Amino acid sequence: MKTVVSIGGSVLVPDLDAGRVAEYADVVESLAAAGHDLGVVVGGGPTAREYIGAARSLGANEGELDQLGIDTTRLNARLLLAALDEDLASPTVPTNYEEAAESLHRDRVVVMGGVVPAQTTDAVSAALAEYVDADQLVFATSVPGVFDADPNEDPDAERYEEMTAGELVELVARGESLGSAGSNAPIDLLAAKVIERSGIEAIVLDGTDPGSVGRAVLDDDFEGTRITPDHD
Numbered sequence: 001m002k003t004v005v006s007i008g009g010s011v012l013v014p015d016l017d018a019g020r021v022a023e024y025a026d027v028v029e030s031l032a033a034a035g036h037d038l039g040v041v042v043g044g045g046p047t048a049r050e051y052i053g054a055a056r057s058l059g060a061n062e063g064e065l066d067q068l069g070i071d072t073t074r075l076n077a078r079l080l081l082a083a084l085d086e087d088l089a090s091p092t093v094p095t096n097y098e099e100a101a102e103s104l105h106r107d108r109v110v111v112m113g114g115v116v117p118a119q120t121t122d123a124v125s126a127a128l129a130e131y132v133d134a135d136q137l138v139f140a141t142s143v144p145g146v147f148d149a150d151p152n153e154d155p156d157a158e159r160y161e162e163m164t165a166g167e168l169v170e171l172v173a174r175g176e177s178l179g180s181a182g183s184n185a186p187i188d189l190l191a192a193k194v195i196e197r198s199g200i201e202a203i204v205l206d207g208t209d210p211g212s213v214g215r216a217v218l219d220d221d222f223e224g225t226r227i228t229p230d231h232d
């Protein structure tokens, strides 16, 4: 089984807690031990947002801010790598999908961050899943799934238990503004579109508890949103 796990920076490093990173590394190792070929994509979290905010106030343009965000996601990827068994994971952070696929092909767990400006690691996760023909894609984020409105803004927001990729594209497109570096949404529009075209099965869940990712992948036991391929 080939699995791509997207770990939001907001759940891996809400603050710099080595214990939490170690818990996520344990989950990654347990999935690999269970036979999963694993690609892991790590987000930037609050650190990226702080750097982006500071650089924006210093006059950096959006492309420069995105590059700062990418560097932060790679820093977080390196942090997770530091906690992983060196015999298991590829020691470097790939900067493109070809490198990532090559490492996966050599049976190494791959951990990567951002790739190019003007997107988020949601899109990287979806593109990696598509590139390596993954069987499933798991988004571990700070909210328990995709809602009909931002659950942090609207107390009446309701979670979708299941939705098609096309419905996800519509929902995200409705909510997405022009998109600027460091912006937040459950899954960005590019990621939603890649999920739609590739027909990959995806789930979105609350990754605040790292164990929830393990239970979702190993036992299909999770509360969140299942994104299913569109029917022809």
Ligand SMILES: Nc1ncnc2c1ncn2[C@@H]1O[C@H](COP(=O)(O)OP(=O)(O)OP(=O)(O)O)[C@@H](O)[C@H]1O
Residues within 6 Å of the ligand: 007, 008, 009, 010, 011, 042, 043, 044, 045, 046, 140, 141, 142, 143, 145, 146, 147, 148, 149, 150, 151, 152, 153, 175, 184, 185, 186, 187
């Ligand atoms: N319709 C929606 N459903 C779910 N979450 C939404 C929705 N609209 C906006 N959001 C926001 O999306 C965000 C998704 O989580 P977050 O920004 O923490 O991203 P992440 O991918 O987990 O990590 P990172 O911090 O690396 O970007 C939440 O802050 C939530 O408030």
Ligand SMILES: O=c1ccn([C@@H]2O[C@H](COP(=O)(O)O)[C@@H](O)[C@H]2O)c(=O)[nH]1
Residues within 6 Å of the ligand: 009, 042, 043, 044, 045, 048, 065, 066, 067, 068, 069, 070, 073, 113, 114, 115, 116, 117, 118, 119, 120, 121, 122, 124, 180, 181, 182, 183
């Ligand atoms: O491929 C990528 C990945 C990320 N960015 C920039 O980094 C920040 C942080 O990434 P998150 O996935 O949101 O944690 C993102 O907002 C972008 O500004 C990028 O440009 N390209």
